Amino acid sequence: MKKSWGWAGLIALVLCLSVTFLAGCAKKSALKETALVSPESRPAAKASPAPSKSTDDAAAREKARRDQALREQALREAAAREAAERGKKEAAARATAIMKELQIPDINFDYDKYNLTPLAQSILKAASPAFVKYPAYKLVVEGHCDERGTGEYNLALGEKRAEEAAKYLVDLGIGKERIKTISYGNEMPLDKGHDEAAWAKNRRARFVIFPPVK
Known part of the structure; x- marks a missing residue:
């Protein structure tokens, strides 16, 4: 009876060692395959699309248009101020001339x-x-x-x-x-x-x- 258990234990030990060895080989093989994958073969991350030249041109044109509108508005306001000041001076000169004409x-x-x-x-x-x-x-x-x-x-x-x-x-x-x-x-x-x-x-x-x- 003791001899029977001795052989059985030996067989069980051999089987366990075999399973452990095979599992280790499989793991190493998987790691090796992973390491052998080339970086070039991996899918590249998607980059944000660069602004197109047409978009840049449109933005530049819009900025130029706004700047031109501001310049024109400033010129109109300056002209209006000059006209108002000129009108005041002309009115004052006219009033002075009338008063002089009316003097008795x-x-x-x-x-x-x-x-x-x-x-x-x-x-x-x-x-x-x-x-x-x-x-x-x-x-x-x-x-x-x-x-x-x-x-x-x-x-x-x-x-x-x-x-x-x-x-x-x-x-x-x-x-x-x-x-x-x-x-x-x-x-x-x-x-x-x-x-x-x-x-x-x-x-x-x-x-x-x-x-x-x-």
Whole structure:
């Protein structure tokens, strides 16, 4: 019985060694085959496609178009600013020219009188066409007196002088609603002297022009 188990054990041991040997050979063969596979035979990873030349050209054209549009817009804006500035300067120059055209020299009166002298009438006649031409402009006529007489008397006399000048301008075609009058009596002398030459200058009507309100 012991002899029978001895042979059986020996046979089993041989079989186990054979199986182990064969398994090891198979594993080595698989590893060898794996090692023998060439890198070139492996499938290459897919690379991202490079941008085509046509795509680059289209992008460049679009950028150039946008840049050109921005340049043109900047030029238009600059031209508009220049035109606006030029318009302001032209308007200011025109307003200055009109004000100069509308200026009326002072007219003078005889002592204690308010009627217009021939010289005063000729001055107002020469000035009236400009006021007819520019109806939006208004006028204040100031009446002044010399220092002789009471303050109350001179205020009344100055008012009569201003009203007489205003009435004459209305008769020349200037709308009455465009003219106002005010008297300063002897409160605002043009010449502060105390002789006939100074008094003659101070007996006057002064004309103040007002441009249209914007």
